[in-house]
Amino acid sequence: MRAQLQISSGSMAGRDEDPTALSAIDDPSRQEPPSAPETDFEPEHAGLATSNAKRMLGFVLAMLALSFCVVLSLAVGAKWIAPVDVLNSVRGIGTPENMVIVNDLRVPRTLVGLLTGLALAVAGALIQALTRNPLADPGILGVNAGAAFAVVIAVAVFGLVNITDYIWFSFGGAIISTVLVYLISSRGRAGATPIKLTLAGVALGAVLGGVSSGITLLNPEAFDRMRYWGAGTLNNRSMEMVLVVLPFILLGICLAFFCTRSLNAISLGDDLAQALGSNVQRTRITVIVAVTLLCGAATAAAGPIGFVGLMIPHIARWIVGADQRWILSYSLALGPVLLLLADVIGRIAVPPGELQVGIVTAFVGAPILILLVRRKKVSGL
Amino acid sequence: MSIEPSIKYQAQRVNFGPSQIILASPKGRFSIRMQRRSVVAGVVIAAVGMVLALWSLAMGEISFTAAELLNTIFGNGTAASERVVLSWRLPRVVMALALGAALGASGAIFQSLTRNPLGSPDIIGFNTGAYTGALAVIFLAGGGYFQIAAGALAGGLITAALVYLLAYRRGSQGFRLIIVGIAFSALLASFNSWLIIRSELEEAMSAAVWGAGSLNAIGWEQAKPALLAAIVFFIAAAMIAPRMHMLELGDDAANALGIRVERSRLLLMVVGVGLTALATAAAGPISFIALAAPQVARRITRSAGVQLGSSAILGAVFLLLSDVIAQRIVPDTSLPVGVVTVSVGGAYLIWLLLREAKRN
Numbered sequence: 001m002r003a004q005l006q007i008s009s010g011s012m013a014g015r016d017e018d019p020t021a022l023s024a025i026d027d028p029s030r031q032e033p034p035s036a037p038e039t040d041f042e043p044e045h046a047g048l049a050t051s052n053a054k055r056m057l058g059f060v061l062a063m064l065a066l067s068f069c070v071v072l073s074l075a076v077g078a079k080w081i082a083p084v085d086v087l088n089s090v091r092g093i094g095t096p097e098n099m100v101i102v103n104d105l106r107v108p109r110t111l112v113g114l115l116t117g118l119a120l121a122v123a124g125a126l127i128q129a130l131t132r133n134p135l136a137d138p139g140i141l142g143v144n145a146g147a148a149f150a151v152v153i154a155v156a157v158f159g160l161v162n163i164t165d166y167i168w169f170s171f172g173g174a175i176i177s178t179v180l181v182y183l184i185s186s187r188g189r190a191g192a193t194p195i196k197l198t199l200a201g202v203a204l205g206a207v208l209g210g211v212s213s214g215i216t217l218l219n220p221e222a223f224d225r226m227r228y229w230g231a232g233t234l235n236n237r238s239m240e241m242v243l244v245v246l247p248f249i250l251l252g253i254c255l256a257f258f259c260t261r262s263l264n265a266i267s268l269g270d271d272l273a274q275a276l277g278s279n280v281q282r283t284r285i286t287v288i289v290a291v292t293l294l295c296g297a298a299t300a301a302a303g304p305i306g307f308v309g310l311m312i313p314h315i316a317r318w319i320v321g322a323d324q325r326w327i328l329s330y331s332l333a334l335g336p337v338l339l340l341l342a343d344v345i346g347r348i349a350v351p352p353g354e355l356q357v358g359i360v361t362a363f364v365g366a367p368i369l370i371l372l373v374r375r376k377k378v379s380g381l
Numbered sequence: 382m383s384i385e386p387s388i389k390y391q392a393q394r395v396n397f398g399p400s401q402i403i404l405a406s407p408k409g410r411f412s413i414r415m416q417r418r419s420v421v422a423g424v425v426i427a428a429v430g431m432v433l434a435l436w437s438l439a440m441g442e443i444s445f446t447a448a449e450l451l452n453t454i455f456g457n458g459t460a461a462s463e464r465v466v467l468s469w470r471l472p473r474v475v476m477a478l479a480l481g482a483a484l485g486a487s488g489a490i491f492q493s494l495t496r497n498p499l500g501s502p503d504i505i506g507f508n509t510g511a512y513t514g515a516l517a518v519i520f521l522a523g524g525g526y527f528q529i530a531a532g533a534l535a536g537g538l539i540t541a542a543l544v545y546l547l548a549y550r551r552g553s554q555g556f557r558l559i560i561v562g563i564a565f566s567a568l569l570a571s572f573n574s575w576l577i578i579r580s581e582l583e584e585a586m587s588a589a590v591w592g593a594g595s596l597n598a599i600g601w602e603q604a605k606p607a608l609l610a611a612i613v614f615f616i617a618a619a620m621i622a623p624r625m626h627m628l629e630l631g632d633d634a635a636n637a638l639g640i641r642v643e644r645s646r647l648l649l650m651v652v653g654v655g656l657t658a659l660a661t662a663a664a665g666p667i668s669f670i671a672l673a674a675p676q677v678a679r680r681i682t683r684s685a686g687v688q689l690g691s692s693a694i695l696g697a698v699f700l701l702l703s704d705v706i707a708q709r710i711v712p713d714t715s716l717p718v719g720v721v722t723v724s725v726g727g728a729y730l731i732w733l734l735l736r737e738a739k740r741n
Contacts, residue, residue, distance in 0.1 A: 135497060135504070135559060184731055188738025199498065199676065200734055206669050206727030213593055214720040217586065218711065224582050231574050307567045314560070355575070362571040366564035370547055373560045 047321035055320050062333035069340040073110040074102060076344045078352070112237040112245075113343050113357070114336045116298040117308060119249045121335025122256050123294040124309025125316065125327050129263045130287045131194040137310040138295035140198055141288065144304040145205035145212070146177025147296065151229055152212045156222040163236065166229065167244060167300045174296030180204055182288055192284055193270070232303035232358025234343050245297040252293035253332070259286045260324040267322060305358040308335055311365045318372060338365055399683070419682040423694050426681075430698035434478065437705045438470050472604040473596055477701040477718075479611045480596075480660040481670060485678070485696020486618050487656035488671030489687045490649050493625050495559060501671040502657035505558065505650075506565040508666035510540025511658075512592050513569050515665070516576045519588045526598050529591065530662040537661055540565060541654050594667030594719030596704050607663040614655045615693075621648055622689045629686055667719045670696050673726040680733055699726065 049055045074086045081089070081098055088094040089102035123138040131140070139145070150173025154160045160169075185200040186192040216223040265278035273280050295309070316330035339357065342364045346355035402420055405412035439450045443465050453462045492500040502508065514536020518524045524532065548561040573592075577585045624645045627635045632642045660667065674696035675687035682691050703721040710716060 133497070135563070184734055187735055195498065196734060196738075199730060202672065203727040203730035203734070206673075206723040207731070208727075210720050210722070210724030210727065213589075214716055214724070217590060217593065217717065217720065218714065220582060220586060223586055223589070227574070227577050227585065231578060306570075310563065310567075356578070359571040359575050362564075362567035366568040369564040370561055373557050373564075374547065 047317065047319050049320055055326050058319055059326075059329055059333065062330060062337070065337050066333050066340075069337050069344070070110055070114065072344050073113060073340045074106050077101070077106065077347050108237045108239045108242055109234050109343070110340065111239075111242045112301050113234050113340045115242065115245060115249050116234075116302045116305065117336030117339030118332050119252065119294040119298040119335075120305060120309040120339075121312035121316075121331035122253060122328055123291045123298070124311075125313035125324070125331040126256055126263070126287050126291050126294075127309075128313050129267060129324055129327070130284060131198050132267065133194065133198060134314065136198065137306065138291055139205065139304070139306065139309070140201045141291060141295075142177035142181045142201045142204045142208065143174045143292065143295040144299060144306075145208040146173040146175075147171070147299040148226070148230065148304060149173055149177070149208040149212045152215050152222060152226060155225045156215050156219050161225070164238075164241065167241065171248075171296050171300040174299055175292055177204055177208060178288065178292040178296070182285075191281055192288075197284075197288075228356075229303050230358075231356035232305035232361075233356040234302055234339075235354060235356075237301070241301055245301045248293045248297040252290045252297070255286055255290035255293070256328055257325075259283050259290070260328055263287070263324040264322075267324070303358060305339070305361060307362050307365050308338055311369050312338060314369065315372060416682065416684060419684060419688065419691055422678075422682045423691050426691075426694050426698055430478065430694070430701060433698065433701055433705065434474050437474055437701065438466050441465075441470065441708075468601065472601045473599050473704070474701065476599050476604045476607065476663065477596060477704045478697040479608055480664055480667070481674075481700025482693040482697035483611055483614065483656040483660045484667065484670040484700065485674035486615070486689055486693040487653040487660075488673075488696070489675040489678075489689045489692035490618070490625060490653035490656075491671070492675050492687045493629055494646065494649055494653070496629065497559070498676055500559075502653060503566065503668075503671070504562040505544045505654070506540040506562050506569060507537045507654060507657050508661055508668070509566040509569040509573065511537035511661045512573050512666055513540070513576075515591055516573055516588055519591065520576060520580055520584065526603055533665070534658055534662040537658055538654070540569065545650070590717050591665045593717035594665035594722070595715075595717035596664050596707075597715050597717070599664070603663065607659055610655075610659045614652060614659065617652045618656065618689060618693075621645070621652060625649055625689065626686065665717070665719065667700065667722055669719075669723045669726045670699055673730055674699060677726075677730065677733060680737065 049058050071083055071086070075081050075083055079101060081102060085094055085098050086102055089099045090107070092099070094102070120138060124136075127136045127138055127140060128134060133140075147170040150169040151166050153173075154166060154169040160166065181197065181200045181204050182192060184204065185196040188196075190196075212226075216226050262273070262278045262280075262283035265273035265276050266280060266283060268276070270280050273283075298305070312331050312335045313327060316327045316334060320326035320330055338361065342360040343357040345364060346357050346360040349355050349360070400417045401414055402417055403412060403414045435447075435450065438454075439445045439447065443461075445453070445462060445466065449458065449462060450466065452458050453466045458466065487502050491502055491504065492498060494500065495504065511533040514532040514534070515529050517536070518529050518532030522528060544558070544562045544565050547565075548558040577588065580588070624640055627638050627640050628642065628645055628649070630638070635642050635645070657671065675692040677699075678684075678691040678695045679687050681695070682688065684691075700718070700722065703725055704718045706725065707716040707718045707721040710721070
């Protein structure tokens with residue numbers, strides 16, 4: 001009976017809402033000896049990697065995995081091209097056929113995948129840190145709904161059919177809707193508190209989403225285009241698209257790393273962060289600008305891809321603990337790993353066709369997430 | 382001995398909180414304590430809903446005066462008016478109210494369980510799973526209303542059960558439940574969008590109409606089983622509401638108050654899922670009511686947390702209003718009501734946030 005109580009006290013309220021405490025709960029071995037129910041000698045927010053050396057090692061491993069995925073993405077497809085031939089084609093000395101496939105198709109596709117993957121993951125980490133809500137993803141600020149709404153308008157009202165035409169509509173829609181969400185939530189004395197940001201984002205997203213689906217359900221042509229755009233794909237991307245989104249994503253990443261320290265302070269609560277000398281209001285604005293740039297550019301380049309921004313930050317947090325500097329770095333590396341891997345699987349899953357990357361992402365990511373959230377803490381890992 | 386004036390003055394300024402109404406049975410076995418503001422707000426919203434219901438019974442392609450409507454309702458109408466009002470319009474209005482209340486109440490339960498304003502039955506994947514079930518029926522069997530409803534029910538319940546089992550490990554933890562739910566929803570949502578992409582455009586569009594949530598196909602035949610289930614679940618919800626508020630205090634405190642935490646949580650979850658399941662099977666996954674109704678009700682009643690009763694009443698009126706709009710906004714077409722609930726609900730939530738900011 002006593003042990004039963006202790007087990008439940010190990011998984012008690014307060015921690016429920018704290019994703020970082022996850023690794024420290026529910027392991028019966030940690031409840032012994034019975035005389036000491038609080039066996040959490042480690043800091044509560046520690047992840048799997050307990051020292052900076054281990055975190056660095058993990059980061060190097062993540063980068064290696066990323067390099068492997070990049071090579072895979074260049075080599076795998078309807079035609080398998082050996083890594084050596086890939087290298088030759090990039091250097092301009094391969095066979096003409098390989099050079100067309102690699103340089104004109106797979107390199108832009110891989111670059112777009114790399115950029116959108118890291119942009120979505122970092123944006124997700126930022127928004128989860130800012131709202132202190134583990135359910136938050138970049139879409140919470142209305143980015144996806146705004147982008148989709150603008151593309152629906154482009155299709156249904158202006159009759160645009162070209163993917164490159166959608167880029168600016170989608171980017172513009174994303175920016176406008178995020179600005180609106182911020183304006184709505186920043187009214188009043190308390191400013192844009194996390195709860196108001198979340199609610200405003202959900203509300204505006206709902207309005208835009210409702211109008212979008214109303215339009216598409218009355219317009220078969222628009223419905224047809226939107227069902228493909230809405231799935232999210234890396235197919236048919238060009239070098240121009242890479243160059244269009246690159247500066248925005250780079251700027252977003254710089255802003256993100258600029259405010260990691262303040263985000264660490266904010267994780268203690270807005271009041272305490274203020275008392276520690278962190279400018280909460282400025283941090284909020286910087287983070288929102290960064291998320292808009294990152295997520296808006298990613299959605300413009302590849303369509304609305306969910307799940308990366310939600311899942312990768314959780315995984316990063318379980319590995320490295322609560323420090324935003326590490327979480328952001330790991331997200332930067334692991335986001336593209338998931339996206340590129342999903343894209344490669346999508347290319348070979350249903351020959352001769354392809355699966356959209358946005359569809360595969362969840363199939364690759366969800367089982368991993370479920371396995372991780374169920375695991376016990378394995379000592380020494 | 383007399384009390385010092387200054388102390389008396391201070392005593393008058395003690396704030397005992399919002400004024401309360403307490404109803405109790407003679408021996409005090411059953412009692413309920415409510416905030417006066419919640420009761421007043423609930424009655425006002427219900428009255429608005431009543432007027433709206435009567436109006437939507439009377440108005441349409443064929444309109445009736447108030448006298449004609451009342452005559453028809455009390456059984457003295459013409460054959461035509463009875464057909465239009467009682468057989469065609471009434472089931473739709475009643476279902477809108479019942480399903481709206483079910484969605485509002487289940488939203489309140491899940492937001493209280495997860496202590497998260499984003500918490501809704503969606504987080505355990507119910508609606509996504511129901512959509513998968515319905516899509517499977519539509520694309521594979523091409524079934525009618527009841528087949529689709531059964532497919533949705535099966536899909537949703539299987540998903541919810543899987544999520545609960547996968548998240549279960551020495552008790553279901555709020556956070557783990559949320560993560561597993563999200564993962565499963567994302568998985569199924571991807572599968573759904575794949576099904577939509579690879580099917581014929583016409584079929585895909587009719588599936589999408591179901592997916593938005595619609596009351597278009599509803600008559601008495603469809604309404605009866607749903608209403609019966611609704612009554613059962615509403616009674617269950619009313620019985621577990623007090624426990625819900627004690628669980629909000631945290632598992633430790635609830636335990637100390639004599640609540641069996643894990644069992645209560647499971648019970649709440651069963652009732653919450655049941656309410657959503659009923660609404661989704663009957664009319665498709667109508668979104669946003671479960672999310673918005675508790676938040677809006679909380680702001681109107683100025684209560685500290687989400688409340689079951691006011692959320693249900695607000696949800697009912699909200700769905701009815703949305704359906705009235707959905708039937709009339711585009712001429713000659715009846716939009717799926719789910720399209721309107723998200724737009725109108727979202728707009729209202731925005732207005733509420735803005736007003737709240739102004740007042741502070």
